[in-house]
Amino acid sequence: MFTKNDLSVLGTNIVYLKPVATADLPDDVRAQAGDLTTLFAVHNTMGEQVALVASEGIASHLAAEHHMQLVTLH
Template identity: 60%
Template sequence: MNTKFDLKTIAQDIVYVKPVAVADLPDDMQAQAGPLEILFAVHNAQGEQLALVANRRLAFHLARENDMRPVTVH
C-alpha cells in the first residue's frame, strides 16, 4: 500500500461548526443576536471564522451550499 496523497489538498473542503455563547461575543454582536443564547460559528481548517449563524442546521446548510463538508466541534 504505497498510495501517495497530497496532504495540502486533503481536508481543504472541511469546515468546523461549533456553538458559541452569545454572552462571550462583543456587545454589538450580542445586540444583533436578539433573544438567542447560542450561535454557531463556521471555521475553516486554519481556524478562521467564516460565518456566525443562528442555528446548527443553518450552519450545515451554508457549508454544503458552498461545496464544503461540515463537521461538528464540541
C-alpha cells in the same frame, strides 16, 4: 485531540462548528442575536472563523451551498 495542523490534512473543503455563548460576544453582535443564548461559529481547517450563524441547520445549509463538508468536533 485534533490541532489546527491535524485538521488541515483533511482537506480544504471541510468546516467545523463551535458553539459560542452569546454573552461572550461583543455588544453589537449580541444586539443582532436577539434572544439567542448560543450562536455557532463556523471555522475552516486552518481554524479561521468564516461565519457566525444562529443554528446548526443554517451552518449545514451554508456549507452545502459552498460545496463544503460540515463536521462536528467532540
